[in-house]
Amino acid sequence: MLYGIFSDPHSNLEGLQAALEECRKAGAEKLVCCGDIVGYNADPAACVDLVRGNNVICIRGNHERGLQDLKNGLLPPMNAYALEAIRYSYEKLDEERRSWLVSLPDELLVDGIFYVFHGSPFHPDEYIFELVEAAYAFRALVNDYPPPGNSLCFIGHTHVCAAYAFDPEGRKVQGSEVAEDTTYLLKPGYHYMFNAGSCGQYRGGKPVSSLVLFDSDHMTVSFRLLPYDVEKAQRKVLESGLPPFLALRLGQGR
Numbered sequence: 001m002l003y004g005i006f007s008d009p010h011s012n013l014e015g016l017q018a019a020l021e022e023c024r025k026a027g028a029e030k031l032v033c034c035g036d037i038v039g040y041n042a043d044p045a046a047c048v049d050l051v052r053g054n055n056v057i058c059i060r061g062n063h064e065r066g067l068q069d070l071k072n073g074l075l076p077p078m079n080a081y082a083l084e085a086i087r088y089s090y091e092k093l094d095e096e097r098r099s100w101l102v103s104l105p106d107e108l109l110v111d112g113i114f115y116v117f118h119g120s121p122f123h124p125d126e127y128i129f130e131l132v133e134a135a136y137a138f139r140a141l142v143n144d145y146p147p148p149g150n151s152l153c154f155i156g157h158t159h160v161c162a163a164y165a166f167d168p169e170g171r172k173v174q175g176s177e178v179a180e181d182t183t184y185l186l187k188p189g190y191h192y193m194f195n196a197g198s199c200g201q202y203r204g205g206k207p208v209s210s211l212v213l214f215d216s217d218h219m220t221v222s223f224r225l226l227p228y229d230v231e232k233a234q235r236k237v238l239e240s241g242l243p244p245f246l247a248l249r250l251g252q253g254r
């Protein structure tokens with residue numbers, strides 16, 4: 001089975017369309033999103049409709065939980081830009097779409113093969129940037145989520161592609177950011193975490209839409225960093241009245 005896995009579309013329709021098109025071209029049979037469908041950019045409703053229309057298996061991220069907070073009259077724990085954008089998403093979504101987003105699960109086991117989390121198996125809001133954070137996450141993954149074979153999960157939240165491996169015999173965690181198209185062959189007995197980056201607000205220093213393709217027959221994971229129509233997405237952010245910084249960062253990939 002070939003899985004197309006992406007994360008953090010964040011209401012960027014052009015970035016999401018590019019990721020879906022790449023999945024289609026590659027022949028992906030199942031699609032997975034690791035959360036944060038809305039927030040930051042101009043097209044929350046269109047992005048919700050696109051993931052639902054393509055039967056994407058979704059979990060919710062902190063921005064979906066932000067919608068829930070707003071609904072409950074609470075201030076989501078976010079910076080000022082993210083807060084302004086999640087208020088925009090809230091206003092642009094109707095009640096049916098909002099309810100669908102907030103009712104998504106925080107984590108999933110897909111086909112008994114791999115887990116999907118937003119931030120980390122340790123906590124949905126936890127960022128994994130450093131090896132020590134990856135080590136904590138592996139401990140949670142291996143202890144709390146019984147391995148179906150390899151312990152394997154896909155995450156997002158940092159908006160940067162990354163690959164981490166844990167060798168239980170040597171008790172060694174290895175890994176790093178993935179900055180270009182790269183394919184990994186998974187070794188038996190090892191545990192893995194792959195961060196799909198973001199198809200809607202990539203922060204690895206390039207204006208791209210990122211995703212991974214997981215081939216469960218050959219046990220390979222391939223990263224794809226794709227060009228997309230960044231200028232169109234930026235123009236829509238500016239026209240929508242969202243903070244101009246959110247358009248700027250799309251062009252910088254930050």
Ligand SMILES: [Fe+2]
Binds near residue numbers: 008157158
């Ligand atoms: Fe995000």
